[in-house]
Amino acid sequence: xxxxxxxxxxxxxxxxxxxxxxxxxxxxxxxxxxxxxxxxxxxxxxxxxxxxxxxxxxxxxxxxxxxxxxxxxxxxxxxxxxxxxxxxxxxxxxxxxxxxxxxxxxxxxxxxxxxxxxxxxxxxxxxxxxxxxxxxxxxxxxxxxxxxxxxxxxxxxxxxxxxxxxxxxxxxxxxxxxxxxxxxxxxxxxxxxxxxxxxxxxxxxxxxxxxxxxxxxxxxxxxxxxxxxxxxxxxxxxxxxxxxxxxxxxxxxxxxxxxxxxxxxxxxxxxxxxxxxxxxxxxxxxxxxxxxxxxxxxxxxxxxxxxxxxxxxxxxxxxxxxxxxxxxxxxxxxxxxxxxxxxxxxxxxxxxxxxxxxxxxxxxxxxxxxxxxxxxxxxxxxxxxxxxxxxxxxxxxxxxxxxxxxxxxxxxxxxxxxxxxxxxxxxxxxxxxxxxxxxxxxxxxxxxxxxxxxxxxxxxxxxxxxxxxxxxxxxxxxxxxxxxxxxxxxxxxxxxxxxxxxxxxxxxxxxxxxxxxxxxxxxxxxxxxxxxxxxxxxxxxxx
Numbered sequence: 001x002x003x004x005x006x007x008x009x010x011x012x013x014x015x016x017x018x019x020x021x022x023x024x025x026x027x028x029x030x031x032x033x034x035x036x037x038x039x040x041x042x043x044x045x046x047x048x049x050x051x052x053x054x055x056x057x058x059x060x061x062x063x064x065x066x067x068x069x070x071x072x073x074x075x076x077x078x079x080x081x082x083x084x085x086x087x088x089x090x091x092x093x094x095x096x097x098x099x100x101x102x103x104x105x106x107x108x109x110x111x112x113x114x115x116x117x118x119x120x121x122x123x124x125x126x127x128x129x130x131x132x133x134x135x136x137x138x139x140x141x142x143x144x145x146x147x148x149x150x151x152x153x154x155x156x157x158x159x160x161x162x163x164x165x166x167x168x169x170x171x172x173x174x175x176x177x178x179x180x181x182x183x184x185x186x187x188x189x190x191x192x193x194x195x196x197x198x199x200x201x202x203x204x205x206x207x208x209x210x211x212x213x214x215x216x217x218x219x220x221x222x223x224x225x226x227x228x229x230x231x232x233x234x235x236x237x238x239x240x241x242x243x244x245x246x247x248x249x250x251x252x253x254x255x256x257x258x259x260x261x262x263x264x265x266x267x268x269x270x271x272x273x274x275x276x277x278x279x280x281x282x283x284x285x286x287x288x289x290x291x292x293x294x295x296x297x298x299x300x301x302x303x304x305x306x307x308x309x310x311x312x313x314x315x316x317x318x319x320x321x322x323x324x325x326x327x328x329x330x331x332x333x334x335x336x337x338x339x340x341x342x343x344x345x346x347x348x349x350x351x352x353x354x355x356x357x358x359x360x361x362x363x364x365x366x367x368x369x370x371x372x373x374x375x376x377x378x379x380x381x382x383x384x385x386x387x388x389x390x391x392x393x394x395x396x397x398x399x400x401x402x403x404x405x406x407x408x409x410x411x412x413x414x415x416x417x418x419x420x421x422x423x424x425x426x427x428x429x430x431x432x433x434x435x436x437x438x439x440x441x442x443x444x445x446x447x448x449x450x451x452x453x454x455x456x457x458x459x460x461x462x463x464x465x466x467x468x469x470x471x472x473x474x475x476x477x478x479x480x481x482x483x484x485x486x487x488x489x490x491x492x493x494x495x496x497x498x499x500x501x502x503x504x505x506x507x508x509x510x511x512x513x514x515x516x517x518x519x520x521x522x523x524x525x526x527x528x529x530x531x532x533x534x535x536x537x538x539x540x541x542x543x
Contacts, residue, residue, distance in 0.1 A: 010187055011046045013103040014087055017121075018046055019187045021171075022164045025083065029121045029267065031162050037062045038079040045080075045091065045101040054098040120212070122254050122271060123161030124188040125246070127151045129173040133197035133204075138231065142203070143196050145235045146242075150194075153243040156380050158250065159352045160270075160306045164188055183212025190218070190250055194242070201227045203234055207242060209249055219249040221417070240383025240414040248419065252278055269297035270306045277314070278419045281452065284323045290314045305343050309352035312339035316359040322499045329363065329499065336360040351380065358390050365504030367394040385415030389424040396431050397498065399506030404431045422452040429461050430497065434512030438468030456485035457497060464519045479523040494520050 011018040017026040020043050025032045034042065044053060044061050059073055077099065081088035092102040130147040132139035148166060155163035164186050172182060179191040191212050197204040203225045209218045223241075227234050255275020258268040273293035280286020291314050297307035315336035319329045337360045343353035354377050361370035374390040381387065392407030408428035415421055425448040432441035445462040452458060459482035466475035486492045494517045498505065505513075 011043075012106040013046065013090070013101075016084070016087070017187075018043065022162070022168050022186045022188070024162055024164075024187070026121055026162075030160060031121075032083050034083050035076070035079060038076045038083070041073075041076050042080050045099060046105055048101055049105065050100055050102065052094050052098055052100050056098075058098065120183060120187045120189045121162055122189070122258070122267065123158055123250055124164075125154065125158070125161065125190040125192060125250055126164035126169050126182065126186050126188045127154065127192045127194070128169055128182075131193075131195040133195055136198070139196065139198050142198060142231055142235060145232075146194070146196060146238055149235065149239040150192075150242055150246075153239055153381060154246060156351060157243050157247045157384065159309070159350070161247075161250070162188070178215055179210040179212045180215045188212060190253070192246060196238070198227060203227050203238070205238055205242075207246075209246060209253075211253065218253050219245075221245070223416075236382060237413060240385075241416070243381065243383075244385055244415050245417060248278060251275060255279075264300070266297040266301035266304045266307060269293050269300065270304065270310060273297070273307075273310055277310070281419055281422065282314075282317045282321055283454065284321075287314055287318045287321070287323050291318075305347060305350065306352065308339050309343045309350055309356060312336045312343070312353060312356035313359065315339070316356050316363060319363045320359055320499060322496050324499075326499075333360050333363045336363075349380065351377065355386065355390075358387070362390060362394055362397075363500055365397075365501035367398050367504065370394045383410065383414040385411040385418055385424065386420055388414070389420075389427060392424060392431070393427050396427060396434070397500060397505050397509055399508035401431045401434045401508075401512070404428075405435070422448055422455060422458070425451070426455075426458065426461065426497075429465065430516075433461070433465060433468070433516060434509070436468075438465050441465040442469060442471075454485075456482055456491070459485060460492065460494075460520065461497075463523055464516055467519055467523060475523060476527060479527055483524075483527060489524075492520065492524065 011020070015028050017029070018024075019026070023036075023039060025034050025039065025042070040062050041058055044058060055070060055073060059068060059070075062073070062076065077091060081091055084090055087103070090101060090103045092100050094100060127147060127150050130143035130150075132143035147169070151163055151166050151169070155161075168186055182191050183189065189212055191210040192207065193210065194205065194207040204222070205225060206220075206222045208220045210216065211218050225234050225238050225241075251271070251274050254271050255278075258271045259275075270293075273290045276286055276289045276293065280289065282290075291311065294307045294311040294314060297304055298311070301307070313336070315332045318324050319332050319336075324332050336356055340353040340357040340360065343350050344357070347353070354373065358370050358373040358377065361367075361373055371391055371394045374387050374394070377387045378384065378391075388407050388411035392404045392411065395401075395407060396404035405428060408424045408431065411424040412421070412428070415424075425444055429441050429445040429448060432438070432444060442462065442465045445458065445465050448455075449458045449462055459478050463475045463479035463482055466472075466478060482492065494513060495502070498509075498513070502510075
């Protein structure tokens with residue numbers, strides 16, 4: 001192979017970028033699906049610099065050592081033209097002889113003979129080969145399995161992102177190469193390094209996410225995964241945890257980076273909105289900010305699928321998080337479902353749209369349908385914490401509190417450091433209270449309050465749990481804090497914890513909710529005389 005091509009990292013024509021080593025075709029920085037043989041043929045044509053490439057030569061390149069019919073070549077050329085869309089005429093047929101590429105091509109992604117330097121796409125990452133510490137066959141097998149599954153699951157989870165192929169990543173196995181060089185060679189912004197060390201009944205995992213351009217660590221974590229249930233179960237748990245956390249930190253890093261760039265690009269608006277959604281935990285203020293940013297993105301690009309899916313999620317979460325008046329909930333949920341369906345009509349497996357639809361179904365009280373939708377998502381993203389939470393909440397509303405507890409625990413297993421952790425902790429706390437397991441609920445709800453003190457009902461639920469254990473003084477102090485954060489009596493109604501159609505809730509759920517409401521009322525009544533004669537409790541610290 002020509003050494004210039006071996007060093008070359010990208011081929012750029014019109015609005016397209018072709019990265020042969022990463023095996024990625026981008027249009028305006030976004031990946032476009034193209035089959036493996038069609039991709040190989042496109043690379044050969046683009047590298048041909050407008051020269052004729054015969055049919056025989058193309059077939060030898062795409063099907064080495066195999067005799068195939070010419071109609072196979074025609075089918076792959078057709079696939080390339082469909083992918084190029086309005087620029088399909090870039091593939092020029094030379095009648096009876098072959099094909100040539102008809103657009104000018106710029107080469108290079110890093111300084112190479114004075115050629116163009118191309119910025120890597122947003123949300124682009126490579127998972128380097130996992131390092132097995134101990135070099136035992138078990139450790140090697142575990143490392144290989146984690147690397148393959150993490151690459152696959154991350155490519156599905158990172159909506160709109162690009163994950164370099166395993167073959168590209170394996171080129172760096174055993175090589176001491178700095179992240180900057182890897183980023184330049186593969187055309188990615190982020191590099192993920194990871195090691196695993198099985199020791200008895202534990203597996204020690206170390207992971208680092210690196211900004212390739214700056215060669216600087218963005219996030220690192222070390223944790224131990226129990227090994228008692230078997231290697232495959234441990235591998236699945238590690239992959240689920242890493243997939244979610246890597247996706248979260250890559251999105252947050254991109255949101256921060258684009259925050260310093262001009263606000264005249266739909267992709268930048270989408271990235272900022274996704275960052276706000278994570279960092280704000282979809283509070284009322286966060287919902288409003290996300291709605292504005294996604295709206296600005298759509299004003300710039302009305303067909304931006306990520307913005308449409310993001311707006312669908314915003315409208316759904318606005319309802320289920322209690323930020324929409326009862327009279328408007330049905331309309332907002334219908335809008336969310338309509339927006340999600342609009343995306344799914346174009347991209348049937350768009351995870352953001354599928355997630356938004358599952359949340360909207362829960363908000364409509366269609367709990368069985370919401371579970372089916374969430375389970376379909378789990379088939380694509382095993383162990384995804386927000387999806388596990390969706391199943392848990394729907395099970396809780398169906399009166400299946402024990403099953404709900406199992407799903408909330410699964411969410412926490414995969415997402416212990418997740419910004420959305422409060423959403424399944426509050427569900428777990430409520431489920432445990434419904435089951436009369438108040439002591440366990442206290443532990444869970446303390447974690448909720450410590451991680452997200454801004455949510456008023458966390459303090460109210462903890463007060464109710466403490467009262468159930470007989471810790472009356474602590475319960476009253478915590479309830480006073482709840483009152484300070486939600487001073488209006490209507491804002492303290494336990495019904496706000498389940499902003500779904502009441503008629504669709506199971507009878508057993510309503511009974512459990514009624515018991516909680518009685519505890520809330522008792523604590524409120526006990527606190528009323530004190531509120532008349534005292535200021536804020538000493539423990540109150542406004543978050």
